[in-house]
Amino acid sequence: MHRVKGLGNLVKVFDFSEMKTQGFIGIILHAHLPFVRHPEYDHFFEESWLFEAITECYIPLIKTFDRLEKDQVNFRLTLSLSPTLISMLCDELLQERYVCYLKKQIELAEKEINRTRKDKQLHSLASWYLGLFLDTQKIYQDQYQRDLLSAFKKHYSSGNLELITCAATHGFLPLLNVNQASIRNQIHLGVEVFKKYFGFAPSGFWLPECGYYPGLEKNLEQAGIKYFFSDTHGVLHASQSPVNGVYAPLDCGNGITVFARDPESSRQVWSSQEGYPGDFDYREYYSDIGFDLDLDYIAPYILDGETRTNTGIKYHRVTGKQPKQIYQPVKAVEKAQIHARDFIDKRQQQISRLSEFMDRQPIIISPYDAELFGHWWFEGPIWLEYVLRFFDEPGSTVKTVSCSDYLRQFEHHQVAIPSASTWGDEGYSSYWINETNDWIYPLLHHAGADMEKLAEDFSQFVPQHSILERALNQAARSLLLAQASDWAFIIKSGTTTEYAKKRVVDHLARFNYLHESIRKNEINERTLVALEILDDIFPDIDFREYVVKAEKSVSALKKERFSP
Amino acid sequence: MQYWQSKFSSNLKVSQQELLEVSTEISHKYSPEVAPEIPELVLLPVDPFHLYAYWNIEKAGGQTIMDHDSLILRIYWQSDISKQFMGKKQWLDYAISSYSHRKKLQVPYENTLYSGAIGKPQAQKGFLGCVYSNLVHTPRSGLDTKKSNRREVLIENIDGQKKHRTHSNTEACFNPNSPVDAEKKVKEREGMAQLFNHETVKLPDFEFDKNASGQGIG
Missing domain, CATH: 2.60.40.10 (Immunoglobulins)
Structure with a gap:
């Protein structure tokens, strides 16, 4: 008998004899949120996307990694951090606003303890929430001094995490490639932002929405990337049949490798019908006191005191029928443990079968949106913790690895070009271009072409740090922010559509304003400053990267350009 | 009133109200339109x-x-x-x-x-x-009409019964092992039921745009 470390000694497992590793699993979490930051308002509802994710996802994941490290559990996990998320996590305004948000959560939890004093179950839960929020505050403020990126970097340094990145503003590349410079800059700038904050270049790249088309690997190669991910059918429908299916990477012909998503492990976590998160014992996402309690009572903690929103305090479990029953955290943790064990068993069986007839040890690629863990699936981080602990048990035949680890072990791979694909509904681009959002693309393409022309016309003689250079850089920021795949996605999904539409229109309007100002040589510095404050992202952006047919490299242009 | 300091012009501060006014005015005056200079x-x-x-x-x-x-x-x-x-x-x-x-x-x-x-x-x-x-x-689909319809690939079945096998191109995209939304894909492709029973693959029945003349392969 063997006790798994930590988790209050809840877990008892059998200790199998030491066995040779038969295969590997690569768990990839893609963490991304669109850039939402509104200094022009005191409070802005959509900023709470970040705040909720910090409380429910990023800090719980950090707590998981910290506990695993403390218990000396050997694990490898890949975390993709999008450049917009990186930028928001280290933005002082958003950090300050998150601290205020957390204080309100704590205040509400205290109020709830009083309100629920006559109901033992709810009272106990309210106290539990208060403890959770206080702990979150302690980790955010005291342990990491508001710098969550340092937590991820710490686990990178200790060898637990492989950190990779994504396109600059999560642009949906298959529909942006009318403008080659837009593709190049989404990738290049993404890598540069990552390097600035972490101090090293990422080996891997998460294509937004797993959106791949043949040829994209060349852009990735130019950015120094070694590998990326595609959805299952991207590899299954490759130019050559993949002899190892999706259980070994393909070489795209230029040395860049592609790893494909394993459908079975994906479905176990993702599927709304058969996935773990829908278990009746888990917390119900849609039951929140922001919607359930009297408006007068909850008003100070919701949007503008009138519009009902999530508060993060949820008292019910999924249940499966009405009325919803009260959430029991201990029971939910036990279920997470059972589900983790189930996941491990299935992966070991899967690897065992695969390894019989593969010419190398198979790797199962299991990528998930990080925000699924904790935000949508409240128990996700604890499930992940159990999974990583179980994989490190003596006798486990499957080991967690990063794709870089795998590539170091196996140097030669079958050469084939994946097929165009995404991980979205229907597997292609239809979620991002359809009757609800198709109006975006002509506008983005025209702005992309205008940006290329601006770069071509001005790149060689714009003085460094001049107002003109700042205006050109700001135009590039506006274009990039308009290109985020999130806006098309939200418009299609029908949630906060007005906000998403406004973001596209606002950024393109700002681009148009700057374009006209630059062309007319009538740049109003005060207005420019306002735009720089409004869209304060990518401080080191260089509009010259948008030059399409530069004979010389951008670095050469920088050296040659006039400095006053 | 909150003021914001420019990172680039140390002598310039902009109020929160001014930020809002600039944002509103630009959105109003420079709203994007599809009006390319060339066709x-x-x-x-x-x-x-x-x-x-x-x-x-x-x-x-x-x-x-x-x-x-x-x-x-x-x-x-x-x-x-x-x-x-x-x-x-x-x-x-x-x-x-x-x-x-x-x-x-x-x-x-x-x-x-x-x-x-x-x-x-x-x-x-x-x-x-x-x-x-x-x-x-256009991307490849499960309906590969150009090549042999049988491909030697490794497909892992949940039940583990089928191992290294020859499988139809056409089932790959929509087979039960497809990702997450496999159920949805299958449902949406019910009209292509032949994909799942290994029958001869046909081109999908076209429902071309009603304005299309449909003379392409005539």
């Missing part, structure tokens, strides 16, 4: 059997060289499979009712190069184009 026709691949097209030809002289009624969007394809149609037309025509519009188009072949043009049909299969598109490539 355009752009194609975007959506999935193996659909393209998106948007165009604007008002400055291409459309009003002078042709009437509204006679404008045609012609979609050409270039594919190995089209060899079997040698000597036959390799395009589809779509009637155009507006000088500036966007439209989703169903196309006959996956994994195929497409291009387009807007113009007016001429005598003896001629075509007078006024604007031409970019070249796009």
Whole structure:
């Protein structure tokens, strides 16, 4: 008998004899949120996307990694951090606003303890929430001094995490490639932002929405990337049949490798019908006191005191029928443990079968949106913790690895070009271009072409740090922010559509304003400053990267350009 | 009143109210419009059997060289499979009712190069184009009509019964092992039920745009 470390000694497992590793699993979490930051308002509802994710996802994941490290559990996990998320996590305004948000959560939890004093179950839960929020505050403020990126970097340094990145503003590349410079800059700038904050270049790249088309690997190669991910059918429908299916990477012909998503492990976590998160014992996402309690009572903690929103305090479990029953955290943790064990068993069986007839040890690629863990699936981080602990048990035949680890072990791979694909509904681009959002693309393409022309016309003689250079850089920021795949996605999904539409229109309007100002040589510095404050992202952006047919490299242009 | 300091101009501070005013004014005055300086026709691949097209030809002289009624969007394809149609037309025509519009188009072949043009049909299969598109490539699907329909790949079944096997290209995309939304994909492709019982693969029945003439493979 063997006790798994930590988790209050809840877990008892059998200790199998030491066995040779038969295969590997690569768990990839893609963490991304669109850039939402509104200094022009005191409070802005959509900023709470970040705040909720910090409380429910990023800090719980950090707590998981910290506990695993403390218990000396050997694990490898890949975390993709999008450049917009990186930028928001280290933005002082958003950090300050998150601290205020957390204080309100704590205040509400205290109020709830009083309100629920006559109901033992709810009272106990309210106290539990208060403890959770206080702990979150302690980790955010005291342990990491508001710098969550340092937590991820710490686990990178200790060898637990492989950190990779994504396109600059999560642009949906298959529909942006009318403008080659837009593709190049989404990738290049993404890598540069990552390097600035972490101090090293990422080996891997998460294509937004797993959106791949043949040829994209060349852009990735130019950015120094070694590998990326595609959805299952991207590899299954490759130019050559993949002899190892999706259980070994393909070489795209230029040395860049592609790893494909394993459908079975994906479905176990993702599927709304058969996935773990829908278990009746888990917390119900849609039951929140922001919607359930009297408006007068909850008003100070919701949007503008009138519009009902999530508060993060949820008292019910999924249940499966009405009325919803009260959430029991201990029971939910036990279920997470059972589900983790189930996941491990299935992966070991899967690897065992695969390894019989593969010419190398198979790797199962299991990528998930990080925000699924904790935000949508409240128990996700604890499930992940159990999974990583179980994989490190003596006798486990499957080991967690990063794709870089795998590539170091196996140097030669079958050469084939994946097929165009995404991980979205229907597997292609239809979620991002359809009757609800198709109006975006002509506008983005025209702005992309205008940006290329601006770069071509001005790149060689714009003085460094001049107002003109700042205006050109700001135009590039506006274009990039308009290109985020999130806006098309939200418009299609029908949630906060007005906000998403406004973001596209606002950024393109700002681009148009700057374009006209630059062309007319009538740049109003005060207005420019306002735009720089409004869209304060990518401080080191260089509009010259948008030059399409530069004979010389951008670095050469920088050296040659006039400095006053 | 909160003020924001410029990172680049140390002597400049902007109030929160001014930020809001700048944002509102620019959004109001510079709202984006589709008004390209030159005529355009752009194609975007959506999935193996659909393209998106948007165009604007008002400055291409459309009003002078042709009437509204006679404008045609012609979609050409270039594919190995089209060899079997040698000597036959390799395009589809779509009637155009507006000088500036966007439209989703169903196309006959996956994994195929497409291009387009807007113009007016001429005598003896001629075509007078006024604007031409970019070249796009549709993705491969489970319906691989160009190659052998059997491929040797490794597919892992949940029950572990099937191992290294020959499987149909056509089942790969939509087989029960497909990702997360496999159920949804299957449901949406019920009309392609032949994919799951290994029967001969046919091209999907076209439901071309009602304005399409459908003469491409005629």
